[in-house]
Amino acid sequence: MVWTPWKGVPSTQLAGDCEANRYKMFQNAIQKAREIGKLEMNFDFExxxxxxxxxxxxxxxxxxxxxxxxxxxxxxxEPLKCDYMMNFGGGANSGVTRAEPISLATLDRDCFIIPVHSVDRFLPAGIPLPALSADGKATSPLSVLEVSDPKLCILVHLMSPLEAIDPVMESPLAHPLLKQRSIAAELLTEVQQANTAVGGMLLANMEKSSEFPFISYYLINTLQTDPSNFYAGLRVSSLSKFEPKALKYTAAHTLDLYSEVAAICRPPLVLPSNEAGSFKKSQTAATGYIISVFKVFEGDDGERFEKNWLYWTGARMLYRYLPRAAGLRRIALHKSTSQKGDKMYLLVCECADLLKDISLAAFLIPALRARLCGYTGLYRPIQAF
Missing domain, CATH: 1.20.5 (Single alpha-helices involved in coiled-coils or other helix-helix interfaces)
Known part of the structure; x- marks a missing residue:
């Protein structure tokens, strides 16, 4: 095949035009490269x-x-719209002056509640403690209210799914999840009848598959019950009821004692003295929990790490982006009290109306899991006292 130039155009002129076109294409490529170099990628989603x-x-x-x-x-x-330790509208920026004594009953704003012994480690980074001036007045617009220590300790029992010891012999009609729920409920009932805990609840995961399908949560009054004795007794009962030889199933059980080191709370907070610690009287059919579990190696729980708990736990994200309709009550951070070994952290987000519309949390939970940090699940209470 012989190539021939376009009819009516001399070959010399065509060759010149081709060179000009190549030069123009080269200039355009250079210009595009410069524009791409100045391009700023923005992943804003409307x-x-x-x-x-x-x-x-x-x-x-x-x-x-x-x-x-x-x-x-x-x-x-902007920072979180809650003030640490307690803010009741008496700050310099609020323009409100209270004449009556300030107490939990008059709480009208979101606040941090941090035990005095945890302030140095869990007061969020960037928030200074208010210092007193020469006349004895606080130099910070933030208010601090000292409240009585409830003397509570928390025990959490994390249960992994039951697995058959001999899968070949397992009946196709078996329902290990129902069996596990029944035994966990029995344990909770025993603790309630023994009156060794002031409150307790059994939480069930709402997803099809979960690393922890059930979580038992107990509140212990340290003035009435020794936490170590309570832990030992519950551990023995759990091992007895979930005995693999008798049950023909095995599962991993993680029991640990925790202290509440920080919390973000939304009013109203105060319950009558006879209801303090009672989950049954404070929960409704729509109450739901978003729970995250974290584990760090011994020695990694440094002060800088714990001062930034709002970020790595996802508490800041939950507080800012959880819709108002979810009825956020509190976001509490628990740390295991064990002196040696790895440290466990639990973030418990309680919402009064979360189960009315599950889609309120549908976008937040995948985003929390996308960080590949800890375990996060959506739970509902199935038994409480």
Whole structure:
């Protein structure tokens, strides 16, 4: 095949035009490269992106996940709208002066509650303690109220799914999850009847598969019950009821004692003295929990690490982006009291109306899991006292 130039155009002129076109294409390529070098990638997702067509499920989930992951790592536009230790509107910036004594009963703003012995480690980084001036007045607009120590200790029992010791012999009609729920409920009932805990609840995971399908949560009054004795007794009872030889199933059980080292609370907080610690009287059919479990190696629980608990636990994200309709009550951080070995942290987010609309937390939980830090699950109480 012989190539011939375009009809009516001399070959010399065509060759010149080709060289000119090549030079122009080269200039355009250089210009594009400069423009790309100045291009700033921005992954902002408008709210309308989250409402994209329902037919494209993958796009919807990916857009939502990217949106919340971006929100998690962005610099905060403003700090948390709650004040540490307690703020009751008496600060210099509020323009409100209270004449009556300030107490928990008059609480009207979100606040931090941090035990005095935990302030140095769990007061969020960047929030200074208010210092007293020469006249004895606080130099900070933040208010601090000293409240009585409830003298409570927490025991949490994490249960992994039951697994058959001999899967070949397992009946196809067996329901290990129901069996596990029944035994866990029996343990809770025994503790209630023994009156060794002031409150307790059994939480069930709401997802199809979970690392911890059931969590037992107990409040212990240290003035009435020795936490170490309570732990030892519950451990013996758990091992007896979940005995693999008799049950034909095995599971991992993690029991540990915790202290509440920090919490973000929303009023009203005060319960009558006869209801203090009672979960049954404070919960409704719509109450739900978002629980995160973290484990760090011994020695890694440093002061800098713990002062930034709002970020690595996801508490800041839950507080800022959980919809108001969820009815947030409190976000509490628990730390295991063991002196040696690895340290466990639990973040418990309680919402009064979370179960009325599960979609309120549907976008937040995948975003929390996307950090690949700890375990996060959605739970509902199935038994409480």
């Amino acid at each position: 709210p309308t992106v989250l409402d994209c067509e329902q037919a494209n499920t993958k796009r919807t989930k990916l857009s939502a996940l990217m949106y919340w992951v971006k929100k998690l790592h962005e610099s905060p536009a």
